[in-house]
Amino acid sequence: MSSTIMTALLPPANSSLLRTLTPTEPHYPFYHPTGASILPFMTDKVTSLLVPIVAYWVFSLIWHAIDCAELPFFEKYRIHESEEVLARNRATVGEVIKAVVIQQVVQTALGMVWLESEEEILKREVWRDHTSDMKGLAGVLGSGLQVLLGEKTALAAARLLGGEKVTGWVYWWGVPLLQMGFAFFIIDTWQYFLHRLFHTVPFLYRHFHSVHHRLYVPYAFGALYNHPIEGLLLDSLGAVLAHSAAGMTVRQSIVLFGISTIKTVDDHCGYNIWWDPFQAVFGNNTEYHDLHHQSWGIKKNFSQPFFTKWDEILGTRMSAEQAAKMYARRAAAKAEALAHALEEKVEESVVQVEEKVIKPVLEVGHDVVAAIKGDIVEQHDQESEEESGRGTPVEEIDSGVELEEIKTRDRESVVGKTTGLQITPNGGQGVQTRSRARRT
Numbered sequence: 323m324s325s326t327i328m329t330a331l332l333p334p335a336n337s338s339l340l341r342t343l344t345p346t347e348p349h350y351p352f353y354h355p356t357g358a359s360i361l362p363f364m365t366d367k368v369t370s371l372l373v374p375i376v377a378y379w380v381f382s383l384i385w386h387a388i389d390c391a392e393l394p395f396f397e398k399y400r401i402h403e404s405e406e407v408l409a410r411n412r413a414t415v416g417e418v419i420k421a422v423v424i425q426q427v428v429q430t431a432l433g434m435v436w437l438e439s440e441e442e443i444l445k446r447e448v449w450r451d452h453t454s455d456m457k458g459l460a461g462v463l464g465s466g467l468q469v470l471l472g473e474k475t476a477l478a479a480a481r482l483l484g485g486e487k488v489t490g491w492v493y494w495w496g497v498p499l500l501q502m503g504f505a506f507f508i509i510d511t512w513q514y515f516l517h518r519l520f521h522t523v524p525f526l527y528r529h530f531h532s533v534h535h536r537l538y539v540p541y542a543f544g545a546l547y548n549h550p551i552e553g554l555l556l557d558s559l560g561a562v563l564a565h566s567a568a569g570m571t572v573r574q575s576i577v578l579f580g581i582s583t584i585k586t587v588d589d590h591c592g593y594n595i596w597w598d599p600f601q602a603v604f605g606n607n608t609e610y611h612d613l614h615h616q617s618w619g620i621k622k623n624f625s626q627p628f629f630t631k632w633d634e635i636l637g638t639r640m641s642a643e644q645a646a647k648m649y650a651r652r653a654a655a656k657a658e659a660l661a662h663a664l665e666e667k668v669e670e671s672v673v674q675v676e677e678k679v680i681k682p683v684l685e686v687g688h689d690v691v692a693a694i695k696g697d698i699v700e701q702h703d704q705e706s707e708e709e710s711g712r713g714t715p716v717e718e719i720d721s722g723v724e725l726e727e728i729k730t731r732d733r734e735s736v737v738g739k740t741t742g743l744q745i746t747p748n749g750g751q752g753v754q755t756r757s758r759a760r761r762t
Contacts, residue, residue, distance in 0.1 A: 335464025339477045343460035345486040348452040351494045358448060360573065365440050366448075370576045371433045374583040375426050378546065381584050385542035385591040399593040401612055402539045413536040418547045421533070425546050425553035429561075432554070436562045437572060447571045452493070459497075460489045501568040505578050506628045508564035514632040516556050518624040540590040540615050557586075585627045605630045613640055618648045 335343075350356060359366045388396050438446070467476035480488065520531035533549040546553060561582060565575045588600040589611040601607035606625055613619035622640035625633045633639035640648075 335461060335468055336473055336477075339464040339468065339473070339480055340460060342477065342480045342485045343464050343489050345453060345456045345460070345490050348456065349490050349494075350452075354494070354573070358444060360576070365443075366572045366576070367437050367440055367443055370437065370572050370579060371430050373576050374579040375430070377580050377583045378422075378426070378587060379543070381587045382543035382545065385587065385593070389541065389592065396593060396595075399595045401592050401594055401609065410538040411536065412538075413533075413544075413547065418537070418544045421548060421550070421553075422543065422546045424550050425548060425557070428550060428554050429558035432558050432562060436566075437575075443572050447573065456489050456493045459493050460486070463489060463492065498574060501570050501574065502578065505564040505568040505570060508567050509560050509582060510625060510628050510632065512560035512563060513556055513627070514625050516560070517626065518638070520552065520556075521621065521624065535615065535620070538615055538617075540592060540612060542587050542591045545586045545590040582627060589627055604628055609642055613642065613645045616645070618652060619645055 359369070361369055364372075437443070464476070464480070467479060470476070471479055517531075520526045530549040530552045534547055534552070537544045537547060546557065548556070561579060565578060568574075570578060585600050585604070588598065589606070589608055591608055592612075594607075594609045594612075595601055598607075601609075604627075606627060606629055610623055610630065611626060614623040619640050622638050623630075623633055624638055625631070630639055
């Protein structure tokens, strides 16, 4: 159909150029067997449905074996330690396997319904007249070369490039590669916008997409751990839409479904390996998608599984350097908040200690001091009373002069007892001294 449209739009190629470019035989490439199916014991339709399942478990279990073996060669490429898988992931291995199997059953059922019947596939794809198709393609190529180079130059260029070999290469390799690239674009576009929608609409995230994000630390066979409805919409339906939109055959779908499945497993393998073909060719790789599974990147890197262009165009791309800076900022903010909380806790503890310990101790100390002081005062009063009993009783003190006289008499009395002399007042004009009689 596409060659017919192009032929109608372009001026016809001259006969010499058309003869040069038109193949007389299909010249099948190695990947196109002439039999009814690629595998003699299985139809191409069944093969296209089984390949993604087999590829998923074979490649994910290879990565799982590498992870469990902890080989030194691979350990240097590991993104997360094994302990993190157990500590941070909120889904058990059993739950993951169950969800993956359910999704694969659903995608197989969808493929059985979506793809044509075995008879239609044989008629439209296997037994088709490829030579006639290449003749139509030769007309399109000839017309295009004439428009670009002119008749004489176009004819010379066609002969220089091999004539009908150019048409054969475009038919068997160029067009399928363009179809594959377009299918990649459809899958990326479908998954980017639907994936982003699952993140931006709270209901969709809470009830569907949050299941996949229970794996904070992704691993290979958890790549398709999804809610069944999300798995159907995001992965399975996107793949069959891309296959149909690109006009691919069932045999091409085997390649498309196989590559997209292996790529998805590789994105979740947990190892950042520069020489891994999928990670080397595609910028949307393990490291890129792992950032999306972390708390600081959950609103970034929606693109999957092949390219990152939609993230770049719409401003949702996060590089490893940006993630490191954001992580450092969050860590610093967390440390500051922790220090502030600790400071508040210390202040609160100090207040509690002051209220519950220091204040009661001070109160007890004050009571003890008061009691001791009271005892001292009481003892002093008793001594004063005793001392007063041995001296001249004071019945009444009417003035400061009388008080002074009493104090003086008391002192003289004390001195007399101490020296053995009796000192008595004599009207203030002298004293009379009398020796104490010795007792015999």
